Amino acid sequence: MGTCIICGTPVEGRICDSHQEDVVFEFRGNDESQLTPGRFYSGTVDGYADFGVFVDLAPNVTGLLHRSELDRRLESLDWEPGDTVFVQVKNVRDNGNIDLGWSIRQSERDFRGALVQDAEGDHDREEDESGDEAEADVPETPTVRHGSASREDESDDETAEPDENEASESTADAGENRAEISESAADYERVEIGTLSDRVGQTVRIEGEVVSTQQTGGPTVFEIRDETGVVDAAAFVEAGVRAYPEVDVGSVIRLDGEVELRRNEIQVETEALVSLEDDDADVVQSRLADALRGRARPESVTPLADHDAVSAVEGQLQDAAEELRRAVFESRPIIVRHTATADGYVAGAAVERAVLPLIREEHAKSDAEYHYFDRRPLEEAVYGMDAATNDVTRMLQDRDRHGEKLPLVLLVGTGATVESSDGLDLLSIYGAKRVVVDAAAVDAEVEESTDVLVSPVLADADASDLSTGALVANLAAAVNEDVRDDLRHLPAVSYWENAPESYLDVANDAGYDETYVRELREAVALEAYYQSYEDKRELITDLLFDNGVTPDGDGEDAGNLASHVSEQFRLKLDAEVETAKANLESRESDGVEFAVLDTDAYTHRFDFPPTALLLDELHRREREGDQFVTIGVAMDELYLRSTVDVDLRAVAEAARERAPEAGITAVGIRDGRIEFLSGRREQVKEAVVEAIAEQLS
Structure with missing residues (x-):
């Protein structure tokens, strides 16, 4: 007591x-x-x-x-x-x-x-x-060793702690104070990291590249990659003191240590570590490079269903899949940027489904998927300086705080037009890899700002019936063939209308009939709107993959979550559409029918649905005739939808000539968005209507 x-x-x-x-x-x-x-x-x-x-x-x-x-x-x-x-x-x-x-x-x-x-x-x-x-309880202090592995050990005292002068000399002097792996350890046989789970309790030797370093309050933790996997190695000198300060990201090393299981994760307790040089380093690097080439590039791309537009870019998909797989095997983080729409979320979730299992297989740490993969939705289909600055800031912080490599940035359904060039170029300045995949609205100039560009448009293929979600689902299947069955329904989910029969058939074979496909689409669209900057990984996974649907469609509870959220979507959208329809302005100009909505006055701008989705639905319900255009005008932006192709940049240029002081700019080619100065709102509306009528007449 x-x-x-x-x-x-x-x-x-x-x-x-x-x-x-x-x-x-x-x-x-x-x-x-x-x-x-x-x-x-x-x-x-x-x-x-x-x-x-x-x-x-x-x-x-x-x-x-x-x-x-x-x-x-x-x-x-x-x-x-x-x-x-x-x-x-x-x-x-x-x-x-x-x-x-x-x-x-x-x-x-x-x-x-x-x-x-x-x-x-x-x-x-x-x-x-x-x-x-x-x-x-004080851990044994390993001898800090570095240099070429061909030199003989100069000290038999493995546990002596050097004084301040000795520690300084060991870092600065490349001569007699460069300690090596001891003779007692020289007989250790090199083992592959992928086999360590079978060697718990054994002292082993591994060779590889350091892919990250982290100083904790206790040991220094090196993340080491060889041709078979990645593992953490803890090295302790003194609490909070950096072990092996000469070893950094990119160093090629040889390490002896005991394999331990810590909190169900494999970790190596370092006994001795050598930074390899010259021929020794070349041998290891060649082994890693050969293994990486063999593992990263898929042998072929097999589309999820027959689709000419996808077949036209099989080589491009193979290149993109290789870059993604290479990033995983190099322990390079992957950042996925996609629009906060149903199509964008389907595309992003498809890549996530393919990449996460590869990361789990590659890394021993249970939370590796959170460090090496991040999906970041965008509210618009332009990868502008705001998003790029955010990504660069975070990647530099991760490099400095965690010793991580600079990431590969995958942009799906965004980043493919010249409006994104500044953002892409900012990534390039820092050496971050850029892969862009887009089914439509691609500008040839962007090729110079990307490492890989997947575009049926630039391949002269007809992509009018291809969604970005369908294209990226095929990419995901090429990245990880093991998840192909999980992806079969995603292309059908990504279409609001006119989904190709081949995708509907594949989805139905996977247990997703047209009703359930629609419910999934609507549920994802609703959840995409709320907390739009968050990836909502677990919720989207529950909706798209883990909702109780068996391959043959059995199960009384199948689809409950999607059905529930879809019902909310329908109620909210129908209510807003009815309000908007009652306030549409109908007009005709040069044979073109227009429906114009003042979205500031007749919509709830800060509630679901977002303006773009509302305009899409209004256009689907109200369109009539061969040439029908729906326009939504807000305070300083205008959205347009058309039954025939409209050159948005040409419309903006022609409208600018009619209203030169209005600051008219085409900023969202994919989502049909024009920006202007709010004080010239009425003038801009008339100028845009006239420009469209002139272009279509």
């Missing part, structure tokens, strides 16, 4: 229940199950992700402080890896994941007391640090 350090109440331990949150704990346990939810703990910043910050509470005990728990924007945090921070343990999940909460108190003196918690319970810090037990 003890007394509470805050109030003196007799308690079992050192703190009463009512004062648990007044004390900060230093966790010295060895398992997350020993943590106490509700308590505040000190920890060290392990690293950042798009969704939050990883904080080490103890060696191999790491929690996630999700961005939703912060009282500020994630980007505004000035924490650096290795910084001491204070967090609250909110929950320890059954799978071992630790949910952390924000603490406004970021100094130990802000708490009323401090204790140590370990596997035995709570202690005063002085009690816990006395005796030999604390000493026994």
Whole structure:
């Protein structure tokens, strides 16, 4: 029996229940199950992700402080890896994941007391640090080694810790102080990283390329890739001190260490590490390059269904698939940009479905898919400077904070017109790879701003019946043949109307009839609108892939989620369409029928449906005759839809001649959008109507 350090109440331990949150704990346990939810703990910043910050509470005990728990924007945090921070343990999940909460108190003196918690319970810090037990928990310090592996070892003392001068010499002096792998380790046979799960408890030698480095509050963690996979190797010199400072991303190394299983993840505890040079490095790099070439390029592209436009670009799809697979095998992050529409989400989800299993197979870390793949929706079909600046900022932060490679940016249904050139060029300046896949509205000039461009238009193929979702689903099947069956229904889902019969047949064979395909499309479109900048990965997966539909369509509950969300979509859209129809302005000019809607006055602009989707639906329902144009005019932008092809840039140019002071610019070729100065709104509307009539007459 003890007394509470805050109030003196007799308690079992050192703190009463009512004062648990007044004390900060230093966790010295060895398992997350020993943590106490509700308590505040000190920890060290392990690293950042798009969704939050990883904080080490103890060696191999790491929690996630999700961005939703912060009282500020994630980007505004000035924490650096290795910084001491204070967090609250909110929950320890059954799978071992630790949910952390924000603490406004970021100094130990802000708490009323401090204790140590370990596997035995709570202690005063002085009690816990006395005796030999604390000493026994200190990890063995490996010898820091670098240089050519052909030199003989100059020291038999594997565990001696160098003093300050020795440490300095070991970094600066390439002569006699360059230690090597010891003779006792020289007999280790090199093994492939892909076999490490069968070698837990063994000391092994691996060779490969360092693809990321991360300094934690404890060891330095190197992520190492060979021709078969990727693994983390932890090297400890002193808590928070960088081991092997000469080894960085891109270094070719040879490492000896013990294979361990930490929180169900394979990790190597480094005993010795050599940075290879000259012929030794060339041998490893050649082995990696040969394996990468053989693994990355698919032998062929087999379309999901017969489609001439897809067949016309099979070579381009093969090139794009190779780049995506290569990025996975090189441990290069993949960023997918797509529009926040049903077609865009189908395209993005198809790539996600194909790439994530490859990442899981390649990396031992269970959260690798969150570090190496990110899907970022766009509200419009232009990859402008705003989006590009965001991507460049984040990729540079990830490079500096996590030691990650610069990403491959895949743009689907966006980035294919000259309006995106500035954004693409910004990526190019920093060396980020750019792959653009688009079924329509592609400008030849963009080829110079991309590494791979997939375009039926530039292949002189008729792409009038091809959606971007259908094109990208075929790309995804080429990236990962194992998920082909998961993708068969996606092309049909991506079409609002006139889906090719071949795609409808394939979807039906997969258990998705036309009704269910429509419900999926509408459900995705509704969810795409809300939180439009978020990928909603789990929700979209539930809708498109995990909704209880079996391959033969059996199951009473099949489609419940999609049906429920689709019903909301239909109710909201029908109500808005009826309001808009009652306020349409109908007119005729030079034989062209126009339906014009003032979207500022007669729509709820900040509620579902978005203007573009509403105009699409109005145009489908109201169109009549061979030449029918629907126009939606807002404060400073105009959308148009037409039953016949209209050259939007030519319309904007002709309208600009009629209203030279209105600042008319065609900015969204794919979504038919023109911008102008709001003060010239009525003048612009008339000028655009006249320009369209003139072009179509």
